[in-house]
Amino acid sequence: MHSPLEFTTHAKTMMHERMIQVDWVVNTVGSPDIVEEKHQDESHYMKQIPEKDMSVLRVIVNPTTTPPKVITVFFDRRVKL
Secondary structure (H helix, E strand, C coil): CCCCCEECHHHHHHHHHHCCCHHHHHHHHHCCCEEEEEECCEEEEEEEEHHHCCEEEEEEEECCCCCCEEEEEEECCCCCC
16 A cells, blocks of 8 residues: 555554554544644644554654654554544
8 A cells, every 4th residue: 555644764663563554544644533733843643443442543743744754653542532
């Protein structure tokens, strides 16, 4: 699957360690349940992932780059949707 996103080395490592699939990240950014604009160069996209018992995936992205760059990604246990 070709991704419309760029991934930092850190993001790739975290996805591997946390067993987070690329398509979950792409779907979260493309069709989020919630978006938090933290700074001009930092947006947080969140979406429930049915394959992970509806856990909330948080994807932190720099939207000012082309393509947008995923900084990190994790399941956020603090967020309930």
